[in-house]
Amino acid sequence: MRLAFVTMTTPHHGGGWYARRSRAVAERLAARGHDVTLVCQQWWGGDHASFDFDGVTYRRVTADRSPLAFVAKLPFVLNSVRPDVIHVASEPTLAVPAAKAAARLRRTPVVAEWWTRPDDETASSWRRHWAARSPDAVFVPSGTVETTVRECGATPDSVEVIPDSVDLAGIRAAPVDPRADIVYARSLDEHANVEEFLLALAELRRREWRAAIIGDGPARAAAERMARDLRIDDRVEFLGDLPPAEQVPILKGAQVFAQTATWAPFATELLRALACGCVGVVEYQADSAAHELVEADPRGSLVTSPRELADEIVAAAELEHWTVNEDYAPYDHDAVCSRYVDCYDRLVADYGLF
Template sequence: MRVALVSMYTPHHEETGATIRMRRTAELLAEHGHDVVVLCAKWWDGEVIEFAQNGVTYHRVTDSPASGRFASRVPFALREVKPDVIQVTSFPPSCVTAAKAAARFLRVPVVADWWTRDDRGGSRSYRRAAKAPHAVLAPSEMIRTQVRELGASVDATHVVPEPIDMDLVREAGVQERADVVYARDLDEHANVESFLLALAELRDKDWDAVVIGDGTERSNAEQTARDLRIDDRVEFLGELSADEAVPIMKGAHVFAQTATREPFATNLLWALACGCVSLVEYQARSAAHELVEGRERGSLVTSPQELADEIVAARGFDHRTVDEDFARYDSRQVVSQFESVYESEIDDFGFF
C-alpha cells in the first residue's frame, strides 16, 4: 500500500508528541512493507525534492514551514505521489481540509491523525478539520472525545494507541537501580513536583528513586529535590532510549505518573509492560488514567499525600518484570490497527 503522510512539521523542525508519533507511524508502516512518503516542509540540506531516511521518503512541499503556502501546495504534491490513502496530522488544521480537497480528485480516502489540539490553531479551523476526513485516529479515548466535540462522528473516530516493543521488554535485562521511577519530558506539563513531594512524605522509609527525562524544567525539579532534602535519594538520569530505560523499569517496583497534560502516557505504558505497580495522579487534561483504571496493579490518586500512601501500599504486590496483558500494544498490533482503518476506508471509498 502506498501511504502519504501529510505533516508540515517533522521532528527535525520541532519535537512534539504529534511529530514524534508521525515519524514513528511512518517508520513502522515502512518496516511492515508499505511504501511510505511524508509530505512536509524541507528539513534537509541541498536542492533535492526528496530525501530518504529509515525506509521513509520525505517529499518537499515547501522550503520552510508556512501553513498557508504549505496547504495551498499540498494538493499538487499529493497528485505527484499518487497514494492509495492519505493520512494527515491535525496541525495545522488547514492541511486537513487541503488534503480532503485533493482526495476528491485522486479518489482516495483521507485519515486524520489527531494527537491533541495545538494552541496555535483556531477553533473554527479545527472544527472544519474534525469534520473533513473520512476517518479520524486518536491515541486515547480522551482525545477521541475532544474530536467528537469538535464535530467528528462516532463512526468516523477510532482509537489507535502509541506502540511499545514487547520483544524488548521480554528480552531486556533487569537493572536494580531504583524502587520508584518517574519518566517523561521535563517540560511545563511534567509536574515532577507532585512526585517529589510524595517522596518527601516518605523520608523515614527505605527507598531510592530515579527521574528519567530532560527538558526546560529539569533544573527546577533538581532544585525542588534539594529544597525537600531528598536529592541524595533521587537520581536525575536525563533522556534515555527505550533500550536504556526498560531495564531500569524492570528493576523498579513502582512507576509514578503525575503530568498535567498527556494525550497518551507512553512511558507509563512501558512501565506497566515492565510489571511496575503504576500510580497515576488524575489530571483533567491527561489520558494516563485510561491505562490503569480497573487494574489491580494500578491506582488513581489526587494528591501527593495519596501518592505517598499508595507507594507504601505497593509493597503488598509481588515484583514482576513483564506483564503480558500489554502485548496488545506491541508495535505489530498497533500497525495492524492502522492498516485495518486504511483498508476499511479504501473499501468504503471504492464502494461509493
C-alpha cells in the same frame, strides 16, 4: 499499499509528541513493505525535493516553516505522490481539509490523526470543526482525545482509537537494572508537574527507597533544586534523556511508576512501565489520558494529591515484583501497526464500493 503521511514538522525539526508518533508509525509501516512517503517541511540539506531515510521517503512541501504556504502547496504535492491513503496531522488545522481537497479528485480516503494541546482553544473554532468533519476517519490515541474531537464535530462512527505502542519482545529480552524502586519518566517541560512526584517522595523520607527521574528539559533545573530543598536529592537520581531501550531495564527493576504530568494525549512512558511490570500510580489531570491505562489495570491506582500518591507507593511495595506484564501484549508495535493497516484496508474497500 502506497501511503502518504502529512505532518508539517518531524522529529528532525525538533517536533513534539505527534511528530515522534507519526515518524514511528511511518517507519513501521515501511518495514512491513508499504510504500510510505512523509510529506513535510524540508529538514534535509540541499535543493532536492525528496530524501529517503530509514525506509521512508520524505517529500518537501515548503523549505521554511510557514503554515499558510504549507496548506496552499499541500494539494499539489499530494497529487504528485498519488497515494492510496492520505494520513494527515491535524496541525496546521487547515491541512486536513486541504488534503481532502487533493483526495477528492482521485477518490482517495483521508485519515486525520488528532491530538490535543493545552493551547488548542486558541485555534479558530470553525477551522477545528472543518478539520474534524473533513476526513473519512479520525484516529485518536485515547478516549480523552476522542471526547475532544467529537466535541469539535467528528461523527462517532468516524473516530478510531489507536494507542501508542511498545516493544514487548524487547521488554521480555531486556535485563533488569535494580537501581531504582520508583521511577518517573517524561520530558521535563512546563507540563511535567514533576514537583508533585517529589513532594510525594518527601512524604516518604523516613522509609527506604531509591527513585529515578528519566527525561530532560527546561523544568529539570527547578526539579533538581526542589529535590535538594526537600533533602531527598541523595536518593533521587536524574538520568536525563534515555532511549526506550535504555529505560526498559530500569523500569523492569522498579516496583512503581508515578505519572503526574498535566498534559498527555497518551501516556507512552506509563504504558512502557506497565508492560515492564511496574505498578502504575497516576495523579489525575484533566488534560491527561494517563488515567485510562491504570483504570483498566488491577494493579494500578488513581490519586489526586501527593499525599495519596505517597500512600499508594507504600501500598504497591506489598505487591509481587514483576518484570513483564503480558496483559499489555495488545499494545505491542506489531499489534498496533496491524490496527492501522486494517483501518486503511477498510477505508480503501469502502471507497471501492462507489
